[in-house]
């Protein structure tokens with residue numbers, strides 16, 4: 001526990017003083033939504049996209065957005081300034097609020113709002129050089145994986161199974177097709193074409209994913225948003241994961257077998273550089 005400044009229900013207070021009721025529906029039911037927004041050089045990456053995804057998630061679970069985008073921006077800016085000049089990731093969390101324990105929606109609960117910002121450390125250069133290992137597992141999650149819900153028990157159990165096998169991520173297979181990682185979207189390169197599954201209810205619409213698709217299109221690099229079978233996935237020339245805190249990371253071992261020649265591939269190298277360039281431009285942009 002630290003004394004870092006956080007936002008809770010309208011107040012800026014030290015983290016170690018931030019408390020919510022045990023009857024909060026987030027605590028009791030996991031009834032809430034969250035977002036993670038990276039910030040480089042004090043500027044949030046794709047703020048509007050994150051706000052739109054937040055709104056979509058809140059709408060999907062029928063929690064009304066307690067703040068305007070301008071209010072969210074003001075809170076985030078204040079926490080970024082308090083945290084310092086380093087790159088950061090902002091975690092924001094909204095629950096349906098405090099009410100006596102009953103599954104049905106409470107009549108008059110006020111959403112609980114929590115926001116904090118933490119330093120975002122650059123990805124370990126050794127991981128960029130060697131890549132990471134992952135395993136495939138059955139996607140046991142629910143039918144609304146497009147909602148960024150705080151209830152992450154399936155993702156936690158799946159990630160831990162990967163960790164137990166000395167792997168960094170579990171990549172999930174549903175009905176014979178690859179969906180995403182437990183906390184990441186997945187890309188493959190097959191015969192020179194980048195591929196990632198289309199956005200639907202089986203995966204979270206990652207902001208990093210969308211940016212990578214956009215960068216590929218801008219630079220005329222062949223990319224397809226298509227269903228990827230487990231078989232095609234396991235025989236890919238390259239596999240990458242994307243997320244706000246991991247950027248674009250090469251996966252070089254899958255189920256203890258090499259991906260391609262077991263080294264990060266040239267298409268990843270190119271996209272990684274384009275992603276870094278994009279962040280660098282953001283860092284240099286004035287507020």
Ligand SMILES: Cc1ncc(COP(=O)(O)O)c(C=O)c1O
Pocket residue numbers: 036180181182183184185203204205206207208209242243244245
């Ligand atoms: C299940 C899942 N998929 C994908 C992502 C990547 O999303 P983003 O790029 O917006 O961080 C995350 C991020 O945490 C995630 O939890």
